[in-house]
Amino acid sequence: MIEIKKILCPVDFSETSNYALTYAIDFAKVFNAELELFHVIFDESQIVAFYLPQVTFQNFDKELEEAAKKEMDKLVEDFEELKNVNYSVKFAKGTPFLEIINEAKENSFDMIVIGTHGRTGLEHALFGSTAEKVVRKAPCPVFTVRLKGHKFKMP
Template identity: 35%
Template sequence: MHVLVPLDDSDPARDALEHAIETYPDAEITALHVLNPPTALYGASSQSSVDRLIDLEESAAEELLESAEQLADEHDASVTTELLVGSPARAIVSFASENDVDQIVLGSHGRSGVSRVLLGSVAESVVRRAPVPVTILR
């Protein structure tokens, strides 16, 4: 079994990874982080600013994926990590489709109402488009 756990730097994402490790102890688990460049580039005034923002985003992503590996170590498990660039929901669904993923375990921030409409919901989009079952944890 192959379980995909998309990560951002949030408690629900960490909880989702921990849930996947505990629930699927014999599974291959992939922790995936998606860099979304348009948000990183907002407000950049020069190419050097853009490059610096991208470097900061990549460094933060690498630290996040290292913390996922440490969490797995704490549970005597292992995870594979992946870093992609693009729209988070699309990248998650594409990765699941192209890598024989059997289950997606995803943390949700639990937004509702206006904030969900304005900000969109990665979890909702993944649920609607995923080719495999999705477990959402709050």
């Protein structure tokens, strides 16, 4: 039988990410597994600094971190189901798919539960699908979650 003791759930506070979290919580309950909510603060300062070298980032990083922590606190508060599972919260800074993969490898996660559409529009075109990259490179099985009613449109 498959043993799932540690589940990684990357969250970006999008509707899809929150929906994926409902699956991660259910898996954690069924398998009596630890659940880690993992948020990556995208290091956009590198990109902005390239295009706008005159901009300073002394407080920018701190403000991003504080905003992410507030969003995470709200998310945890909104998901009462988390009270019924052993969960933790962790933050990282960098490129989301790389940080997710590194976290899964370094901490021997048995499964990743991730939403399929966090970014949209220009961000998606520039950075691609985080979920797709995680699926391709993850060291463990990845369960992808799409919003109910989300319709695929052929290009």
